[in-house]
Amino acid sequence: MTAHSTGKPRILTGDTPTGRLHLGHWVGSLENRVRLIDDYDCYFLIANMHAFTTRADQPADIRESTLEIVKDWISVGMDPEKSTFVLQTEIPAIAELTWYLAMLLPFNRVMRNPTLKTELETKELGDNYSFGFPMYTVGQCADILIFRPELVPVGEDQLAHIEPCREVARRFNQLYCKVDPHTEDDDHVKAGGLFPIPEGKVGRVARLIGTDGVNKMSKSLNNAIFLTDTFKQIKKKMGKMYTGRESMDAPGDITNALFDYVRAFIPDEGRVKELEDKYAAGDNIGDGHIKVEVAEAIDRLLEPMRARRAEYDGPAGDEKILQLLRAHTAKANDAAEETLYEAKKAMQLDFGRRTLSFS
Numbered sequence: 001m002t003a004h005s006t007g008k009p010r011i012l013t014g015d016t017p018t019g020r021l022h023l024g025h026w027v028g029s030l031e032n033r034v035r036l037i038d039d040y041d042c043y044f045l046i047a048n049m050h051a052f053t054t055r056a057d058q059p060a061d062i063r064e065s066t067l068e069i070v071k072d073w074i075s076v077g078m079d080p081e082k083s084t085f086v087l088q089t090e091i092p093a094i095a096e097l098t099w100y101l102a103m104l105l106p107f108n109r110v111m112r113n114p115t116l117k118t119e120l121e122t123k124e125l126g127d128n129y130s131f132g133f134p135m136y137t138v139g140q141c142a143d144i145l146i147f148r149p150e151l152v153p154v155g156e157d158q159l160a161h162i163e164p165c166r167e168v169a170r171r172f173n174q175l176y177c178k179v180d181p182h183t184e185d186d187d188h189v190k191a192g193g194l195f196p197i198p199e200g201k202v203g204r205v206a207r208l209i210g211t212d213g214v215n216k217m218s219k220s221l222n223n224a225i226f227l228t229d230t231f232k233q234i235k236k237k238m239g240k241m242y243t244g245r246e247s248m249d250a251p252g253d254i255t256n257a258l259f260d261y262v263r264a265f266i267p268d269e270g271r272v273k274e275l276e277d278k279y280a281a282g283d284n285i286g287d288g289h290i291k292v293e294v295a296e297a298i299d300r301l302l303e304p305m306r307a308r309r310a311e312y313d314g315p316a317g318d319e320k321i322l323q324l325l326r327a328h329t330a331k332a333n334d335a336a337e338e339t340l341y342e343a344k345k346a347m348q349l350d351f352g353r354r355t356l357s358f359s
């Protein structure tokens, strides 16, 4: 691992501001970020430029979501005092690096990305997507590499983006930094490469089922419990979950969605085991009871998040977020400009040194 100026290895990860974050994001990635925040030099990216790849006609909505996502982050414990928030549209080095990396990725390789394909289907984009839409996957490589992180904690669906990022980093190091093609990934920096080959890291629940009990949790499928939901909303959503069970005395299937929730959200392992045993035995324990117990556990998890978020309510809250983003932009640009300078130098594009100012 390379040590940066803080002496800690680096993390880069982020989210596209598409709306409020939910429990799927928490178990898939946010929880990892909070857990790792003291041991890593963390950069958290708000991919607001990427938001335009599918919603170029909705700038007001994107602006609002941008502030909302920062509130979500702070509320879960991604402490802005201990990390750097990166507002993608104010870090020009990202867009610039995207161009150079685009030259190192075959077009067909970009279009084969399974996450991109899934998005084209679920968003029903057909043949009408913009040129910028597939370009975002190259942009994502630049988002990551411009900060030269070792680790990228993401949800399972994002792993398909990490692979091309690793490929393009190897390619760059080989082409422009004379790293031998046989070099192990972990040794690239030691061998003179500019970019560490970053690793993806998925959270403890890779794919949380939604409250319908069937599909992956997703805002667009209407089966999400949001981090801002009240106890009443959580209880109502849990109450509707399909479990496939017919009666309280019939042995229950502890691999159903409800028990995924029991294991994901009830922190007391003894209690989890007890519920599993009773349910499997058909020992007079109803789905309704367990759903309420899960709802209570989720509520306890979300309670401190709601409290932290309340500090950013209203226009004054928005202003605090904007100030924070401005302050963090300077630091993010320092790191990004440094990498871009090194990258251009490796490419024999060192014609001078520029400085950015932002206010």
Ligand code: TRP
Binding pocket: 012, 013, 014, 015, 016, 045, 047, 050, 139, 140, 143, 144, 152, 154, 158
């Ligand atoms: N594509 C990610 C998402 O939609 C957001 C993202 C953009 C990202 N750039 C990134 C995530 C870099 C990790 C690393 O959630």
